[in-house]
Amino acid sequence: MKRVVVSNRVPTPGDPPTGGLSVALLDALAGGSGLWFGWNGGAPEPRAEPATQHHDGIDFATLPLDEDDYDGYYRGFSNGVLWPLFHGRLEAMTHDWEARRTYDDVNRYFADHLAPRLCRTDVVWVQDYHLIPLGQELRARGFEGRLGFFLHTPFPPYEVLRALPEWAVLFDCFRAYDLVGFQTEHDMRHFADTAERRPGATLSSRADHLDWGGRSVEFGAFPVGIDIDETARIAAKNTDTDDARALLDFADGRPLIVGADRLDYTKGLVQRVKAFEKLLTDEEHHGPDPVCVQVAAPSRTGVDEYRQLAERLQQEAGRINARHNRPDFNPIRLIGRSLPRSTVLGFFSIADVGLVTPVRDGMNLVAKEYIAAQPVDDPGVLVLSTLAGAAEELADVAVLVNPYDLDGVADGLRTALAMPLPERRRRHALGLRTLRCTTAEDWWNRFLERLRAPRPSSRPWSSSHPAA
Structure with missing residues (x-):
């Protein structure tokens, strides 16, 4: 038996992981016979047989x-x-039937090359909306083993999905x-509500199991976590680097607010x-004006909407700087390039406030990394969007x-900046306890254990079922 992870992109063996999720999946495959299968992430080139490498016990x-x-x-x-559909951005959808046919064809292409590598005893874990x-x-090609799926984005309500x-x-x-796994209970309920509308699908009394045309389909919420101790170690190691010192020089003793995200709508x-600018003009804010550093790593640079987003962000930051700067004060530094994870964690460690305000997010591990990166004796404060999946765990x-x-x-920024040390310590201690309940290892362990657990027998796979 081997564990198999299938994802859109596969990390380059031996390269430092680019984020907490890559670390978690590598750990899930380590210590035994493991295979990570997917796209090489490179520039377009003709289809070919899979290229294989073996590194640290993983194929x-x-x-x-x-x-x-x-x-x-x-x-x-x-x-x-x-992507826009699952995040509720219907106006950003650009539906095209030819693209849909290609989406299905690529999934068949993946299956054609993965199925011959599988045994019935293998456990296959498919990642994400791609x-x-x-x-x-895989079922159509005869695979009868355990097959799981995890969605890292939100799952939309029925009225949006349709x-x-x-x-x-x-x-x-x-x-x-x-x-089928989701980040939050909220997403799981959306899935269940939609499933009950499908012919032949019956929800169990436990509300986490479907009898779906003779097949047994379970689903649940499995919040993705991080390796807290390793995150804290990397952060502490990178608080006295050239990059971190440059950040402190930019702040020049002022309160430091840091955000780090992929450039995405x-x-x-x-x-x-814009909200940060409101803080600058807030008459109720007392004390020195804070500075804000925002890392906006380029994403999907070939897509017009993302190029336009980068331009709008640069224009807005430039306008705010032009309006509010003084000889000794420049309020915003925008870093429009990717930084190593170690550098970002060092930034988090020295930041007074971590600003994580997505308009929709499946989980957002950055929020969890900010908490883990904070020094225990003088921790900063996380300001977090209620529309991030992490808000379910970090509400207190x-x-x-x-x-x-x-x-x-x-x-919220003003509250965070004015928060006294005892309250910051209390919240940080609670945050660490919360994060230890759903670490990265807990995430993949809980999912794979449930996937392997005995379950009601399912009817042999058929692409159709009588009630459909």
Whole structure:
């Protein structure tokens, strides 16, 4: 038996992980026979057999995507339709039937090359919205082993999901999986509500199990966590680097607010800097004016909307700096490039406030990393969007704000900056206890244990079922 992780992109063996999720999945595959399968993440090139590498006990098998695959499967349907749909941004959807056909074709391409590598005893764990149909494609090729799926984004309510013309066809792909996982109870309830609307699907009294056309499909909430101790170690090690000292020089003794995100419309970055400006003009704020450093790592640079977002963010930050700067004060520093995770964690450690205000997010591990990176004796304060999945766990730890309420975000920042040390310590201690309840290891262990657990027998796979 081996564990198999399938994801859109596969990390390069031996390279430092780019985030907490990569660390967690590598740990899930370590210590035994493991395979990580997916796209190589490179520039478009003709389809080919998988390239394989072995590193630290894990096999990595990667496939190239050709130009049509990249445009239709990745840019077109995954990121042009499913990403905005699952985040409730219907106006950003660019539905195209040719892109949908390419999305299905790439999932078949993945299945064609993965299925021959599988044994019946293998446990296969498919990751994220790019690969929703992969389960039924593997079933169609005869795979009868345990098959799980985890969605890292939010799952939309039925009234939003049905904006997708073929929503029922896509949703019925989940029937191939033995276990479907979500970040939050909220997302799980949206899934259950939609499932009950499908022919032949009956929800159990436990509300976490479907009898779906003779197949047993379980689902649940499995919040993704982080490695707290390792995060804290890396952060502490990077508080006295050239980059960290430059950040402190920029702050020049003023309170330091730090945000670090991918440049994406779901992160609420333009709203964030506007809210920071409201703090600067707030007559109720006492003490030195704070400075804000925002890391906005480039994302999907080939997509017009993302280029326009980068321009709007730069313009807004420039306008605020032009309006509020003084000879000894420049309020915003925008870093429009990717930084090593170690550098970002060092920034978090020295920040007085961590500002995490997405307009919608499945979880947001940055919020958890900020807490873990803080020094125990003098911790900073997390200001967190209520629309991030992490808010379910951190409601009593963070200062919660609505990212659409710019005055409310400014109020939250003022509260965080004025918070006395005993309260900061209390919240930080509670935050660490909370994070230890859902670490990265706990996340993958709980999912895989439930996936392997005995369950009611399912009817042999068929792409259709009598009640459909």
